[in-house]
Amino acid sequence: xxxxxxxxxxxxxxxxxxxxxxxxxxxxxxxxxxxxxxxxxxxxxxxxxxxxxxxxxxxxxxxxxxxxxxxxxxxxxxxxxxxxxxxxxxxxxxxxxxxxxxxxxxxxxxxxxxxxxxxx
Amino acid sequence: xxxxxxxxxxxxxxxxxxxxxxxxxxxxxxxxxxxxxxxxxxxxxxxxxxxxxxxxxxxxxxxxxxxxxxxxxxxxxxxxxxxxxxxxxxxxxxxxxxxxxxxxxxxxxxxxxxxxxxxxxxxxxxxxxxxxxxxxxxxxxxxxxxxxxxxxxxxxxxxxxxxxxxxxxxxxxxxxxxxxxxxxxxxxxxxxxxxxxxxxxxxxxxxxxxxxxxxxxxxxxxxxxxxxxxxxxxxxxxxxxxxxxxxxxxxxxxxxxxxx
Numbered sequence: 001x002x003x004x005x006x007x008x009x010x011x012x013x014x015x016x017x018x019x020x021x022x023x024x025x026x027x028x029x030x031x032x033x034x035x036x037x038x039x040x041x042x043x044x045x046x047x048x049x050x051x052x053x054x055x056x057x058x059x060x061x062x063x064x065x066x067x068x069x070x071x072x073x074x075x076x077x078x079x080x081x082x083x084x085x086x087x088x089x090x091x092x093x094x095x096x097x098x099x100x101x102x103x104x105x106x107x108x109x110x111x112x113x114x115x116x117x118x119x120x
Numbered sequence: 121x122x123x124x125x126x127x128x129x130x131x132x133x134x135x136x137x138x139x140x141x142x143x144x145x146x147x148x149x150x151x152x153x154x155x156x157x158x159x160x161x162x163x164x165x166x167x168x169x170x171x172x173x174x175x176x177x178x179x180x181x182x183x184x185x186x187x188x189x190x191x192x193x194x195x196x197x198x199x200x201x202x203x204x205x206x207x208x209x210x211x212x213x214x215x216x217x218x219x220x221x222x223x224x225x226x227x228x229x230x231x232x233x234x235x236x237x238x239x240x241x242x243x244x245x246x247x248x249x250x251x252x253x254x255x256x257x258x259x260x261x262x263x264x265x266x267x268x269x270x271x272x273x274x275x276x277x278x279x280x281x282x283x284x285x286x287x288x289x290x291x292x293x294x295x296x297x298x299x300x301x302x303x304x305x306x307x308x309x310x311x312x313x314x315x316x317x318x319x320x321x322x323x324x325x326x327x328x329x330x331x332x333x334x335x336x337x338x339x340x341x342x343x344x345x346x347x348x349x350x351x352x353x354x355x356x357x358x359x360x361x362x363x364x365x366x367x368x369x370x371x372x373x374x375x376x377x378x379x380x
Contacts, residue, residue, distance in 0.1 A: 046181025
């Protein structure tokens with residue numbers, strides 16, 4: 001079984017899936033839509049990427065299948081809902097801390113989003 | 121706007137594409153993936169957007185996933201094959217020892233008689249020992265795939281080694297001086313094998329199986345002593361200790377793996 005420690009950096013897909021599941025349990029399509037919304041449409045995950053990532057995340061213990069049905073309007077026997085596990089929540093928190101630390105370093109050095117605009 | 125018929129057709133094609141995934145992945149995710157694909161197309165159709173482009177994008181994304189999952193499975197299978205293959209090499213190495221001793225006529229002390237003599241193995245000896253070593257190795261590999269902790273692996277390893285050693289010693293010199301009495305050790309192995317099979321090497325039940333095996337061997341020794349069959353007490357004590365240690369390690373593994 002693959003092991004993921006809370007210190008291992010996460011791929012963008014895994015990070016966004018964890019974020020999408022941090023508020024409620026969702027099925028595959030629900031995750032896909034939430035990721036698209038939260039990234040302002042910049043990250044569009046197809047079914048291959050989504051379920052490949054989910055499979056690895058289940059194996060790593062970051063998420064698990066849930067029995068709950070939280071979207072009765074779209075409910076269907078075939079839909080699998082996913083929920084965050086404790087290690088998944090820890091991995092998300094660790095990754096967000098890492099991002100905050102990187103942003104803090106950039107702020108200390110007065111690096112702004114436009115800092116390299118002229119140099120590239 | 122795409123019709124339901126178009127969406128059904130794309131969905132059918134998508135179902136065909138999903139067959140290219142490895143079977144375990146397909147069995148787990150094919151249906152929800154197909155459902156997600158349909159949701160995706162329906163949403164685009166409801167918004168009067170080009171479904172064909174969305175379908176093509178989903179096909180490309182899924183195709184990349186198929187390549188990734190098949191590659192992962194291929195690498196994992198090769199790794200498993202190597203793990204099993206190494207026991208073939210170990211078996212060959214073990215059998216090479218008597219073969220070389222025989223080829224170069226090198227004399228070794230016989231632990232049974234105490235005399236020094238040349239090694240003389242027949243084809244059946246090579247076959248039996250080969251099957252024993254290879255079988256023990258494969259059993260260990262199979263069981264260790266279910267082991268999540270070092271204690272669990274150690275428990276499996278000790279149990280397999282104890283079983284292999286017991287058979288080997290019995291075949292080579294016998295655990296009791298009176299020959300038919302050695303057949304009683306078949307019962308000991310029977311308890312170990314049946315117990316492990318019922319437990320499927322799961323720690324809690326496997327620990328009970330190992331303690332039962334130790335108990336069975338202790339009973340055999342007691343029978344040997346009562347009826348004067350000449351049990352080899354030091355060897356018996358060694359094997360009983362091995363079963364008990366294996367049982368304790370299984371128990372430790374069960375404590376660590378049980379939910380809090």
